[in-house]
Amino acid sequence: MTILTLEFSSPQRSVAIARDGVVLAEAVESGGRNTAAFGMIEKVLAAAKIRREQIGALCIGLGPGSYTGIRAAISIAQGWQLAREIKLLGVRSAEAIAAQARAEKIFGRVNVVVDAQRGEFYRSGWEISDGRREEIAPLKIVTATELAGAGGICVGPASDRVLFPGAAMLARLASGRSDFKRGEELMPIYLRETAFVKAAAGRNFDF
Numbered sequence: 001m002t003i004l005t006l007e008f009s010s011p012q013r014s015v016a017i018a019r020d021g022v023v024l025a026e027a028v029e030s031g032g033r034n035t036a037a038f039g040m041i042e043k044v045l046a047a048a049k050i051r052r053e054q055i056g057a058l059c060i061g062l063g064p065g066s067y068t069g070i071r072a073a074i075s076i077a078q079g080w081q082l083a084r085e086i087k088l089l090g091v092r093s094a095e096a097i098a099a100q101a102r103a104e105k106i107f108g109r110v111n112v113v114v115d116a117q118r119g120e121f122y123r124s125g126w127e128i129s130d131g132r133r134e135e136i137a138p139l140k141i142v143t144a145t146e147l148a149g150a151g152g153i154c155v156g157p158a159s160d161r162v163l164f165p166g167a168a169m170l171a172r173l174a175s176g177r178s179d180f181k182r183g184e185e186l187m188p189i190y191l192r193e194t195a196f197v198k199a200a201a202g203r204n205f206d207f
Contacts (some may be wrong), residue, residue, distance in 0.1 A: 002056050006073040008073045009066050009068075010157045011164070013030070015040040016168045018174075026046075060073045062187070063188050064094065069189060074187075077080060081183045085103065089174050093165040093189075095173060101126070102129075102130075107128050110154075111154045115158035119144065120142065123137075123146075124156070125151065132171050
């Protein structure tokens with residue numbers, strides 16, 4: 001199956017295309033707040049010599065990370081599925097970082113660390129070796145003090161050992177999976193409760 005992957009959860013955004021787990025092309029951008037998503041998609045399609053109608057599945061990095069970036073990727077996937085019947089997948093971005101750590105031979109107790117804003121961090125713990133990648137501590141929000149006491153090696157966009165989740169690794173993780181979703185079932189990984197502010201009563205608005 002030919003899979004297009006979008007990973008927009010970190011400051012380094014990427015798009016990749018793969019067939020049967022083999023990455024055919026990848027586009028990466030960093031810096032700034034805006035993502036030239038469609039330009040990146042067209043770039044990898046052209047590089048891989050793949051037409052849009054040949055894409056069998058689209059995989060999204062679900063975070064945690066940039067809520068805006070993740071929502072943008074999900075919106076593209078939802079629109080694509082409305083326009084053309086395509087299979088959709090979601091993969092945890094923290095898992096992609098852990099897989100990248102293993103690929104770079106970062107072994108032992110590894111903490112995947114992502115900035116959660118407000119002086120806090122998303123952290124998941126992994127045991128990684130040449131033949132093993134196992135999550136031993138589920139994703140949670142921790143303080144800087146808690147993170148310092150976790151022990152092990154820290155990797156991720158918000159650590160001294162910087163690793164970004166990449167669309168190419170996302171494609172490898174998605175290969176062979178069959179837990180496809182409808183567009184409305186793709187949700188960002190966001191561990192905080194969403195807060196809504198109710199507008200004060202009695203305000204008049206002119207249109």
